[in-house]
Amino acid sequence: MAASSSFLSTASLSNPKSTISFASSVSPAPVPSLRRVVFRSPSSHRRVMTVRSKIREIFMPALSSTMTEGKIVSWIKTEGEKLAKGESVVVVESDKADMDVETFYDGYLAAIVVGEGETAPVGAAIGLLAETEAEIEEAKNKAASKPSSSAVVPSPPPATSSPAPAIAQPSPAAAASDGPRKTVATPHAKKLAKQHKVDIGSVAGTGPFGRITASDVEAAAGLAPTVTPPPPPPLPPAAAPAPTAKATTTSSPPLLPDASIVPFTAMQSAVSKNMIESLSVPTFRVGYPVNTDALDALYEKVKPKGVTMTAILAKAAGMALAQHPVVNASCKDGKSFSYNSNINVAVAVAINGGLITPVLQDADKLDLYLLSQKWKELVGKARSKQLQPHEYNSGTFTLSNLGMFGVDRFDAILPPGQGAIMAVGASKPTVVADKDGFFSVKNKMLVNVTADHRIVYGADLAAFLQTFAKIVENPDSLTL
Numbered sequence: 001m002a003a004s005s006s007f008l009s010t011a012s013l014s015n016p017k018s019t020i021s022f023a024s025s026v027s028p029a030p031v032p033s034l035r036r037v038v039f040r041s042p043s044s045h046r047r048v049m050t051v052r053s054k055i056r057e058i059f060m061p062a063l064s065s066t067m068t069e070g071k072i073v074s075w076i077k078t079e080g081e082k083l084a085k086g087e088s089v090v091v092v093e094s095d096k097a098d099m100d101v102e103t104f105y106d107g108y109l110a111a112i113v114v115g116e117g118e119t120a121p122v123g124a125a126i127g128l129l130a131e132t133e134a135e136i137e138e139a140k141n142k143a144a145s146k147p148s149s150s151a152v153v154p155s156p157p158p159a160t161s162s163p164a165p166a167i168a169q170p171s172p173a174a175a176a177s178d179g180p181r182k183t184v185a186t187p188h189a190k191k192l193a194k195q196h197k198v199d200i201g202s203v204a205g206t207g208p209f210g211r212i213t214a215s216d217v218e219a220a221a222g223l224a225p226t227v228t229p230p231p232p233p234p235l236p237p238a239a240a241p242a243p244t245a246k247a248t249t250t251s252s253p254p255l256l257p258d259a260s261i262v263p264f265t266a267m268q269s270a271v272s273k274n275m276i277e278s279l280s281v282p283t284f285r286v287g288y289p290v291n292t293d294a295l296d297a298l299y300e301k302v303k304p305k306g307v308t309m310t311a312i313l314a315k316a317a318g319m320a321l322a323q324h325p326v327v328n329a330s331c332k333d334g335k336s337f338s339y340n341s342n343i344n345v346a347v348a349v350a351i352n353g354g355l356i357t358p359v360l361q362d363a364d365k366l367d368l369y370l371l372s373q374k375w376k377e378l379v380g381k382a383r384s385k386q387l388q389p390h391e392y393n394s395g396t397f398t399l400s401n402l403g404m405f406g407v408d409r410f411d412a413i414l415p416p417g418q419g420a421i422m423a424v425g426a427s428k429p430t431v432v433a434d435k436d437g438f439f440s441v442k443n444k445m446l447v448n449v450t451a452d453h454r455i456v457y458g459a460d461l462a463a464f465l466q467t468f469a470k471i472v473e474n475p476d477s478l479t480l
């Protein structure tokens with residue numbers, strides 16, 4: 001069963017131009033149709049009342065702050081089916097989860113604008129809701145008159161005042177000729193236009209990106225192209241885009257035999273966007289070895305009670321962050337940074353087809369056993385794609401643990417909007433020497449932290465790691 005959210009349908013009796021938004025998306029209210037109803041009183045006075053039919057627009061909601069478009073997983077209701085307020089109507093796939101979308105109104109699902117498997121930008125109409133059964137046909141007519149570009153990827157509108165309307169190919173030249181623009185012409189073309197009194201603004205250019213050449217001006221003036229040296233130069237520019245286009249297509253290596261192209265899912269697209277965004281942040285990394293003998297003993301003691309190692313590490317990180325708030329800070333605009341009032345530890349979880357970071361909110365304050373219970377709930381919801389937006393986008397610090405796979409060390413990429421991320425490796429027996437020169441074998445794990453160098457400096461991160469190590473090496477405080 002998918003998680004639950006809601007959409008807003010728009011309609012207004014007093015102001016047909018009003019808008020209602022869900023999260024960051026906005027959908028303009030459709031103009032209701034009018035019906036005239038005439039009432040006659042016994043005194044034969046004639047009274048006319050105008051009734052507006054309520055056909056509401058169901059729009060694509062913004063299910064997260066990073067969502068720009070959504071995919072229709074399935075329509076729970078069918079066209080013509082009656083709906084009650086609060087009923088789930090459609091399942092939408094956002095960049096992180098699948099969510100049931102509910103209706104705020106009673107009525108009938110009159111028309112489905114965006115079908116199953118199709119995508120639509122946030123705020124676009126995906127269906128129409130009629131208040132009465134009699135208005136279903138009217139709503140279907142409205143849906144049929146809507147442009148189909150609301151689904152999948154919206155295409156640019158066709159030119160309305162183009163000198164060459166027959167050209168409908170989305171080529172650079174056609175795109176350049178759509179709408180008002182600055183006239184681009186070669187110097188010789190301008191000279192010819194002035195000489196033959198041709199309005200150069202009305203000439204359709206055939207050169208690269210709609211550039212007006214001398215031959216275009218001569219054609220507009222009704223002259224035969226001359227064979228003088230000036231006209232030939234425009235020909236090479238016209239052929240110039242061909243090599244560049246060929247160069248761009250050949251710049252990427254050809255596909256291997258039997259290779260196939262797989263488009264990103266919504267979640268993979270979100271991860272890709274975040275990773276590219278993180279490249280703009282100046283980061284540095286610090287590693288620190290931590291003795292885990294006492295931690296391993298504690299884990300064996302509390303494991304039968306349902307406590308996970310992830311919860312223990314998140315609790316330890318939360319307690320260390322409370323003593324070093326700058327590591328829990330965030331910089332989002334490159335001009336200032338903010339100290340976060342809550343310590344919300346996000347933990348990376350691999351799920352089918354992607355990666356998500358459920359958030360343990362107030363990790364420094366919650367009891368270890370309650371934190372473990374909360375973590376199990378979050379993992380279950382993440383694997384079934386039922387996480388609510390605040391359960392995966394409110395992290396102030398991230399923890400990534402690959403120790404269960406035997407990985408001894410790795411570096412993690414800093415998520416956008418956070419100050420630091422901790423990468424935890426496996427705990428392994430290590431030969432160590434004490435201050436007296438005696439050798440012994442102790443379990444150690446290597447912790448690597450990647451931090452935003454705009455707000456966190458080397459000394460800050462070293463002090464944080466020392467505090468984290470003390471908490472892990474003396475874990476009694478974790479169970480208090």
